Amino acid sequence: MWKEQDQKNWERCADFHGHTCGGLAIGFQAARRAAQLLGLTFSQDEEVVCVCENDACGVDAIQVLLGCSVGKGNLLFRMRGKQAFSFFCRKTGQSVRLVLRPMPDLPREERRDWILGQDPADLFEQKPVDFALPEPARLFASYPCDCCGEMTAEPYLRLEQGKKLCLSCAHSYRRVF
Numbered sequence: 001m002w003k004e005q006d007q008k009n010w011e012r013c014a015d016f017h018g019h020t021c022g023g024l025a026i027g028f029q030a031a032r033r034a035a036q037l038l039g040l041t042f043s044q045d046e047e048v049v050c051v052c053e054n055d056a057c058g059v060d061a062i063q064v065l066l067g068c069s070v071g072k073g074n075l076l077f078r079m080r081g082k083q084a085f086s087f088f089c090r091k092t093g094q095s096v097r098l099v100l101r102p103m104p105d106l107p108r109e110e111r112r113d114w115i116l117g118q119d120p121a122d123l124f125e126q127k128p129v130d131f132a133l134p135e136p137a138r139l140f141a142s143y144p145c146d147c148c149g150e151m152t153a154e155p156y157l158r159l160e161q162g163k164k165l166c167l168s169c170a171h172s173y174r175r176v177f
Contacts, residue, residue: 002116006032009065017060022108024086025115026083026123027058030098031065033120034087038094043067046074048137049088051129073137086129087135095133098124145169 004008013028014020016046034040040048050058050068054079062068062085063128068075078086083100101123106114115123141156147169 004048013061013064016056016064020112021057022112022115023057025058026056026087026100027061028065028081029059029115029118029120029123030085030100031062033098033124034066034085034096036120037096037126038087038092040066040089040161043074047071047090047091049076050077051078051086051088051131051134053078053082053084054063055079055087056083058083058085063117076134078109078131078141084138086131088129088133093133095129097127097129099126099127 010020010028015022017024034050046064046103047088048068049064050066052075059075063075070167084097086095086097088095103111103123104114141165142151142153143157144150145152145166145168146163147155147165150166152164152166156167157164159165160169160170
């Protein structure tokens with residue numbers, strides 16, 4: 001059974017996302033489970049890091065509940081098309097990968113309600129994370145692209161015939177057999 005705070009948190013997630021759905025419920029439950037396992041609270045900076053293996057609705061709940069965001073550099077994507085989320089706590093060094101278990105085939109609203117009615121521990125398989133904690137976000141110098149003139153962060157420039165080119169202006173070079 002939910003506590004009053006769980007209901008308030010669900011409503012905050014729905015307000016941020018714009019509607020309620022099964023995907024948002026998955027992220028909501030994943031964030032709750034990660035918080036239980038790692039003792040996580042809202043990340044003011046980069047104390048909590050989440051690496052998502054999808055870019056679906058659930059990611060919004062992780063942003064709301066755990067304070068992970070692309071802008072802060074503690075919400076990263078490792079696109080695998082899976083409902084899987086790896087959480088790291090920089091303070092303790094602990095991490096966990098949560099993978100959604102198979103669910104019953106239910107109509108959309110029933111599925112959402114079913115997910116929300118489950119204990120988060122029952123929804124996810126808990127696995128070790130198989131990659132290192134990503135480094136904290138770095139600041140880079142920006143330079144104008146010698147073709148379009150737009151300022152571009154250093155790691156996204158390519159040197160081509162002595163010119164600094166952004167990824168949109170650079171020509172790809174592939175000689176793979």
